Amino acid sequence: MLGQTSVFTLLSLAGLSKAWFPSQERASLFNISASIANPSDRRWLPSSGKIRGVNLGSLFVFEPWIASNTWSSMCGDANSEFDCVMSLGQDAANTAFQNHWGSWITESDFNEMANYGINTVRIPLGYWMKEDLVYSDSEYFPQGGVEYLKQVCGWASDRGFYIILDHHGAPGAQVANNPFTGQYASTPGFYESWQFDRAEEFLVWLTEMAHSTDEMRNVGMIEVVNEPLQGENDQTNYMRSDFYPNAYSKIRAKESDLGIGSNDLLHIQFMSSYWGSGNPNEYLDDLWFCAYDDHRYLKWDSSVAVSKDSYISTSCDDNRLAEWPSIVGEWSISVPDDVEWTDNWNPNSNTDFYSNWFAAQVKSYEQYTDGWVFWTWKTELGDYRWGYKDAVEAGIIPTSLDGIGEDVCSNY
Template identity: 60%
Template sequence: MKAFTLLVSLPATLAWLPGSDSGKIRGVNLGTHFIFEPWISDEVWSSMGCAGQNSEFDCVLALGQDAADAAFAEHWGSWITQDDISLMREYGLNTIRIPVGYWMKEDLVYGDSEHFPRGGLQYLEQVVGWASGAGMYIIMDLHGAPGAQQPNQPFTGQYAPTAGFYQDFQYERALEFVEWMTTTIHQNEKFRNVGMIELVNEPVQDVDQAATMRSSYYPDAFARIRDAEASLGVSEANALHIQMMNEKWGSGDPTESLPDTTVAAYDDHRYLKWDGSVAVDKESYIAASCADDRGGNTPTIVGEWSLSVPDDVQWSGDWDPASNAEFYARWFAAQVIAYEKQLGWVFWTWRADLGDYRWSYKDAVEAGVIPKDLDSIYDNSPC
């Protein structure tokens, strides 16, 4: 049973969140824990024997299955620890978003043509158990979909030349995954604080290519999740919220084929780094974030964002994190204030071994850029 303080922003019978004064989701992603993105930690990637490989798929193929399983097990056992979860709570965070791949359900993998590490489930159980014990809310995110939902993206788990997800047989594999994950969440006590499942992270930003995802996969996933819950006797009050990327993402209106959106939730990713409409200067960034309206589909969580700026200026004198901590603190506050006009936010990411706090929440707190008292940003608002 999920016995938490209810979020006032969601229907009263359908949400769970540990008590917080803000009533908002304030969280971090566990990036690279279960889907390794090499850019986040080249050193760890190399130590695993994966140097020069673009994705988990490529590394497993290069190392061989048994050697890869051992290397990834060592990574899963060390990248996020129980001390990290405790530190998140100390820093005022109440939520984690966990990116996982469909290969977590190992019988979905085509053994003759797909190559992914095995054995991740026990480590997923471990981290959700720690988070549940710490009273954190958990979003389970299908970050890597069958066939890859984006081309040439390590976050899908495979550096695929084309996006192969958008066809019926791949949707079926994703449906089997979300059905299995739903059953696992409700039957495994360690998953007791998982209150939301995301159907697919960052699908293509092409309305036509994503058409069958909206018309077929989304409504079918809702049906499979609700049928699984009904078969387990799960009450409406304990039903999972089902999350999709919102319309602002660019894949079309996720609700267009849904008969009932009462238990839907939406994910919005906001990186000014790649927004060419905002002038690249500090005051423009502050102004843009202060005025940012992430409204639309409701309720929306800004599930990915960072303090990173365009590559061509990021190490220049005006933007170097070492000499511009005051600006980054103001910009962090401006973004939080904007995103808390919605249901809240989940920063990307908790840990990044880059020597750059702009992608690492943990490092940004240690650098004094992010305050441990998150409510204090309203006392010193830059907006």
């Protein structure tokens, strides 16, 4: 017998099949098939039927490893945005980061993405973009980002892209020693009720902007927190039992205050149970327009043998659907550090493998989930395995993605 939660889930998901994108008006921006004559039959998904996206890594949350030259010229040897701002001082840091925001991703990037068949962007953000959340006596982050966020969202919306706003850097840092949180914290300080309160305020602020700002009209999803601690422990249990339901209810309360209809709500995204922080639905009473994020890096999966055949065979039938609807929101074609520049894995001499591996992953992620978002659009690594733009230019990723992977996986 189905329990109460399961019955509600089935009813909710029936609605989700129609309302994956946020509204009929926004759906009409997508490349809808010309064969659909009746406007009421317009699909809510892109014409491909799947999310095909890229992350805008190191735009609003700068990870030095992605663009070390730019970072060094801005911040020297600082470990994170927090350290950089503290070192430069607020005014100098604001100037440096605003110059970066205005040049790292430009309108021409969106033209390229559209030409390459991309229909989605995931934008990593830090809570510090809402500047009144920052403790002026103890926290150091660049200021002025919100207008650049609106500009980027406007470029994406004008081209009919779906937009995911990803809460990438949480108050106090959700993991230790990682600049993707905005600070190189020795311990994760996020898992406290007062930090949850700040994160919830940030998410509600994003929600209001998404519904009231024209440039952000194609924002359809907000991720409550990126890559929290793994393992089922006191911290992750507290996050799932307190932060998750409160974030969900506060976002929905703001949408209710704004008069948003039930089929025009934002999707609220959680890391899927495959991430390893526990069942995201365990403490949620309502699953309406929930969505889930899976990150799949075989580079760090010790259970998969490090061989070309192993990687392609794994990727050809890689069912990453733990909860529905799910998106593989981060992945790459990078291999383990200790082999990545050896003869057998060098990207310059193994182009056929990397092209086939990309195709195999796309095939599975589109077969089993609602699509994928590659990490990342642009890098300074000189290594196409992390950069979608570089991989297209190198001939690794085709500009036409339809039917990709079927021929590769037919032998596996």
